[in-house]
Amino acid sequence: xxxxxxxxxxxxxxxxxxxxxxxxxxxxxxxxxxxxxxxxxxxxxxxxxxxxxxxxxxxxxxxxxxxxxxxxxxxxxxxxxxxxxxxxxxxxxxxxxxxxxxxxxxxxxxxxxxxxxxxxxxxxxxxxxxxxxxxxxxxxxxxxxxxxxxxxxxxxxxxxxxxxxxxxxxxxxxxxxxxxxxxxxxxxxxxxxxxxxxxxxxxxxxxxxxxxxxxxxxxxxxxxxxxxxxxxxxxxxxxxxxxxxxxxxxxxxxxxxxxxxxxxxxxxxxxxxxxxxxxxxxxxxxxxxxxxxxxxxxxxxxxxxxxxxxxxxxxxxxxxxxxxxxxxxxxxxxxxxxxxxxxxxxxxxxxxxxxxxxxxxxxxxxxxxxxxxxxxxxxxxxxxxxxxxxxxxxxxxxxxxxxxxxxxxxxxxxxxxxxxxxxxxxxxxxxxxxxxxxxxxxxxxxxxxxxxxxxxxxxxxxxxxxxxxxxxxxxxxxxxxxxxxxxxxxxxxxxxxxxxxxxxxxxxxxxxxxxxxxxxxxxxxxxxxxxxxxxxxxxxxxxxxxxxxxxxxxxxxxxxxxxxxxxxxxxxxxxxxxxxxxxxxxxxxxxxxxxxxxxxxxxxxxxxxxxxxxxxxxxxxxxxxxxxxxxxxxxxxxxxxxxxxxxx
Numbered sequence: 027x028x029x030x031x032x033x034x035x036x037x038x039x040x041x042x043x044x045x046x047x048x049x050x051x052x053x054x055x056x057x058x059x060x061x062x063x064x065x066x067x068x069x070x071x072x073x074x075x076x077x078x079x080x081x082x083x084x085x086x087x088x089x090x091x092x093x094x095x096x097x098x099x100x101x102x103x104x105x106x107x108x109x110x111x112x113x114x115x116x117x118x119x120x121x122x123x124x125x126x127x128x129x130x131x132x133x134x135x136x137x138x139x140x141x142x143x144x145x146x147x148x149x150x151x152x153x154x155x156x157x158x159x160x161x162x163x164x165x166x167x168x169x170x171x172x173x174x175x176x177x178x179x180x181x182x183x184x185x186x187x188x189x190x191x192x193x194x195x196x197x198x199x200x201x202x203x204x205x206x207x208x209x210x211x212x213x214x215x216x217x218x219x220x221x222x223x224x225x226x227x228x229x230x231x232x233x234x235x236x237x238x239x240x241x242x243x244x245x246x247x248x249x250x251x252x253x254x255x256x257x258x259x260x261x262x263x264x265x266x267x268x269x270x271x272x273x274x275x276x277x278x279x280x281x282x283x284x285x286x287x288x289x290x291x292x293x294x295x296x297x298x299x300x301x302x303x304x305x306x307x308x309x310x311x312x313x314x315x316x317x318x319x320x321x322x323x324x325x326x327x328x329x330x331x332x333x334x335x336x337x338x339x340x341x342x343x344x345x346x347x348x349x350x351x352x353x354x355x356x357x358x359x360x361x362x363x364x365x366x367x368x369x370x371x372x373x374x375x376x377x378x379x380x381x382x383x384x385x386x387x388x389x390x391x392x393x394x395x396x397x398x399x400x401x402x403x404x405x406x407x408x409x410x411x412x413x414x415x416x417x418x419x420x421x422x423x424x425x426x427x428x429x430x431x432x433x434x435x436x437x438x439x440x441x442x443x444x445x446x447x448x449x450x451x452x453x454x455x456x457x458x459x460x461x462x463x464x465x466x467x468x469x470x471x472x473x474x475x476x477x478x479x480x481x482x483x484x485x486x487x488x489x490x491x492x493x494x495x496x497x498x499x500x501x502x503x504x505x506x507x508x509x510x511x512x513x514x515x516x517x518x519x520x521x522x523x524x525x526x527x528x529x530x531x532x533x534x535x536x537x538x539x540x541x542x543x544x545x546x547x548x549x550x551x552x553x554x555x556x557x558x559x560x561x562x563x564x565x566x567x568x569x570x571x572x573x574x575x576x577x578x579x580x581x582x583x584x585x586x587x588x589x590x591x592x593x594x595x596x597x598x599x600x601x602x603x604x605x606x607x608x609x610x611x612x613x614x615x616x617x618x619x620x621x622x623x624x625x626x627x628x629x630x631x632x633x634x635x636x637x638x639x640x641x642x643x644x645x646x647x648x649x650x651x652x653x654x655x656x657x658x659x660x661x662x663x664x665x666x667x668x669x670x671x672x673x674x
Contacts, residue, residue, distance in 0.1 A: 037406040040419035041449025044411075052417060057450065061457075064374075064416040065464035067399035068104070071372040077105035081361040081370050084111040084322035085377025085454075086314040089429030089441060091477040092454040093313070093320035094328055095469075096376055100355075102348045103462045107324050107333060107355025108370070111317040112378055114358040118649035119276040120307035121318055123285030127293075127533050128518055130330060132315060132436040135268060135304030136503065136515035141166040143302045145264035146174040147257070149288060150199065150274020152182035155561040157272070157308045160434065167268075175257050177202065178274060179556060180626060181619035190253060193621060196554050196656050197543040198247040199275060203287035204235040204540075205243030206258040207294055211235070215262035220296035224521040227535035231290055234537035246540070248621075262295050266302030273558065276307070277655045279544050282648040286536035293533055299518040309434040312424070316432030319488075319504070320481065324355030329485025345484050359650035365393040372399040376454065377420070381410040383629065385652035386607045387638040403457060405447075420454045421447035427454070428474040430496065432504070435515075438491055439501035543656035544644035551606065551658035553589070555625045557637060558655075581635035583612045583627050583661070586620040593661050602662045603627075608639035611664070625659065 043060030044052040055063070071079050082100040084093050093111070100109040121131030128134070140146060140163045153161040161184070168174055168187060176188035177199075185191040194202050210216055211232055221228050240251035261267055269292055275284045289305060297303040309315050321328035327350075331338040339350045356364055362384070364370030373394070384390040394400060394413045402414040411417050421427045426447045432438045447453075455477065459469045471477050475493050482488050490506035505513055523529040547554060583603050585595070595601055597616045602609055603625075612627065612635045620626060627637045644653045 037408060039448055040405060040407055040411075040417065041451060042419060043450070044414075044417035046415045052412070052414075057452070060416050060418060061460050061464060064401045064418065065461050067401070067415060068372055068374070068461075069465060071399050072104060075369075075371050078108060078355075079369065079371040080104045080106055080108060081356065081364070081373045082109040082322075083358060083361075083373060083375040083378045083380065084109060084317055085423075086112045086311045086317040088313065088377050088423040088454055089427060089431060089474065090313065090316040090320050090438070090481070091429040091474045092376070092423070092427075092458075093317045093322040094477055094481050095455050095458045095471070097321040097328070098346065099458050099462055101350055102346050103465050103467050105348075105351070107351050107353065108361060109322055109355060110324055110358040110361065111322045112311065112314065112383070114650050116273055116651070117276055117307050117309060117314055118323075118357070118651050119281035119285050119646055120271075121323075122282045122649045123289055123536075124305070124307070125330075126286070127289050127536065129531065130517065131318060132330075132504070132517065133304070133306045133308075133434055134298055134517040135302075135306055136435045136437075137163045139266075139302045139304065139515065140164055140268050140270075140306070141170060143167055143172050143264075143266040143268045145260055145267040146172050147177065147261060147267065147269045148174065148184055148188070149177040149269065149271045150276075151270055151272035151308060152178065152180070152184045152274075152558060153270065153272070153308060154183040154187065156559040157434075158561060160308055173260060173264075175260065177257075179621070179624055180617075183561075185619070190256060192249045192253050192257060194247040194249050196556050196624065197278060198540070199278075199284045200280070200287045200538055200540045201238055201243045201246045202249055202254065203291060204238035205240050205247075205254045206261065207231070207291055208235040208238050209240060209255050209258035210262045210291075210294055213259065213262070215259065216294050217296035220521070221293070224299075224529060224533055225293050225535060226532040227537070230537045231294075231535035234539070261291065261297070264297075266300070267295070267297045268302070268304055268306055269297065270306040270308055272308045274655060276649075276651055277557075277653060278651075279644040279646055279653040280538075280541045281646040281651050283536075283538035283541070286538050290535050293535055298533075299516065299521040301514070301516055304516055306434065312433070313431040315434060315436060316430070316438070319432055319485075324357050327484075328481055329487050331485070341484055345480075357650040359645050359652070362390060362393050365396055371397060372401075373397055374401045374403070375410060375414075376403045377405070379404075379408040379410045381408070381413060382636070382638065384643075385638060385641040385654055386643045387636065388608060389643065403454065405451070418457055419447075419449065419451040420457060421451055423454075426451075430474075430478060436503045436517075437501045438488070438496060438504065440493065440496050543658075544653060545606065545642045545656060545658040547658050551604075551660050552623075553625050553659050553661060554623055555583075555603070555605070555627060555640060555657040555659045556655045557627055557629060557641065557657075560628050560630060581612055581628060581630065581637065582615040583625055584615045584617040584620060585625055585661075586622050587616055587618060588622040589620075589625070590614060590616050592622075593663070595661070595663060600664055602664060603640060603659050604662065605640040605642070605657050605659045607642065610635050610637065610639055625661075629654075
């Protein structure tokens with residue numbers, strides 16, 4: 027019986043394999059014992075229920091090479107397309123929206139272009155804290171004369187650098203974007219030449235935004251009509267403009283529609299396909315982009331090639347000597363639903379921690395416990411690993427292994443092994459190959475470069491990226507189809523071609539409708555909780571919360587001064603925070619950057635305050651991403667609790 031309620035307060039590094047014994051506990055095992063147990067469980071499950079009873083959660087922090095082998099293991103060894111990664115949790119809506127319009131799911135610009143643009147719009151992104159490396163490029167752009175608008179419910183550290191902060195109500199991004207678009211049209215500032223030459227669906231889009239006057243949008247979003255007009259005119263008249271977004275756009279039940287609403291603004295003004303103008307979804311982990319590029323998603327093969335295309339499948343079937351299912355697999359959200367329905371029986375989880383990262387995570391834990399077979403391959407003993415039947419200790423991607431990663435600007439860069447993994451930990455690819463061998467596939471990859479060269483042979487976008495060229499250029503952006511040239515740093519320049527044949531498919535406007543947050547506010551749950559990241563910590567805290575830091579302040583619930591006064595709570599006082607799904611106890615942190623009615627928490631310290639017990643599983647039907655950004659909660663004072671002096 028896998029009854030594991032523990033949430034570790036420290037996350038020890040895994041140094042040897044673990045196998046669950048007859049007593050229900052995890053015990054140290056040899057590699058042979060652990061690999062045999064893992065393979066035996068997969069074989070038994072798929073033998074009894076078929077390959078689609080298996081699911082793979084791949085790792086966006088590991089290398090491209092590992093992700094390539096992980097999805098190949100899923101499709102070749104097991105025979106299913108049920109593979110996904112944490113891209114589902116954050117930027118799957120960005121990939122879905124960009125792919126629908128342009129045919130590829132990557133950001134359209136380079137970081138350097140942010141330094142050379144005239145206007146930067148940071149929409150739903152606290153990049154100063156969540157993407158500090160990228161934000162250095164933003165600061166260079168500002169120093170070079172660029173203006174910046176910050177669109178965010180909170181007055182964040184990023185907003186402090188902006189020329190104008192537009193503090194919208196959570197979940198009203200589409201009305202705001204539509205009002206900006208309408209104002210551009212009515213002011214005669216739309217780029218009609220670009221629209222006529224390179225786009226489709228403009229008339230439908232114009233009709234969809236027509237009701238959203240700045241005054242009407244102000245009533246719904248809380249953003250003053252004058253500020254909406256200012257943003258519209260600034261964006262439309264800038265010679266070059268970068269529109270950047272992160273989880274404030276994508277972690278909603280209508281996230282793909284949010285992304286389409288922003289893309290519409292770029293099409294309306296022609297701010298795409300040129301140097302200095304583009305669309306930038308900022309990735310939160312080192313290889314979220316690369317995981318999708320390598321095919322660790324259920325609908326695309328490596329090189330982001332559609333699995334439904336017969337010619338694409340034929341290329342991989344020839345290379346891999348296997349028949350690939352001509353249908354999309356299940357994404358992470360659908361796999362969790364499949365566990366609950368009893369159709370998904372086994373999961374191989376590499377470097378992910380869904381027991382703490384998923385919305386309404388206690389529901390996720392119940393599902394993981396119901397699996398017939400769970401194998402976790404990781405570097406730490408996470409809460410998910412504590413639920414596993416077999417735990418396999420792996421190497422850390424950034425310092426203990428060779429390979430490549432791909433960042434938000436589509437730049438592939440080398441990572442190099444600097445130290446040996448501790449104890450008996452092994453390289454991820456070696457582990458996958460050992461499991462494949464036990465399941466009838468004799469794979470032998472001597473070096474990571476062999477995996478990369480296999481990927482290059484089947485992915486046109488990566489064909490020109492040999493390790494030697496990556497070393498020479500210190501990273502290369504895809505697409506790079508040949509070894510004798512480098513493509514422009516921006517995508518979709520074809521849209522500006524005069525020749526229709528060279529221009530290719532038109533970019534389609536996407537008329538979308540406003541849909542408010544699913545978790546409604548009422549008298550019982552009157553406070554809107556939104557979640558996000560802080561600078562000092564990382565994701566579910568596995569890699570950061572176990573270490574002392576002068577910046578680390580632990581988890582808390584941030585309230586506006588007005589709400590703190592209304593609830594009669596002091597800075598540092600512990601309160602109970604309750605949603606329709608669960609409750610936690612957290613200290614209050616008074617933040618003047620919050621407006622009344624809005625609270626903020628992070629997901630970084632689930633061992634102290636498990637915020638994801640509060641969040642809602644409502645998901646985007648296209649991308650499968652949950653609405654982490656809009657829970658309804660209430661706050662209750664605790665009897666005999668005093669403010670904590672150290673918080674003042």
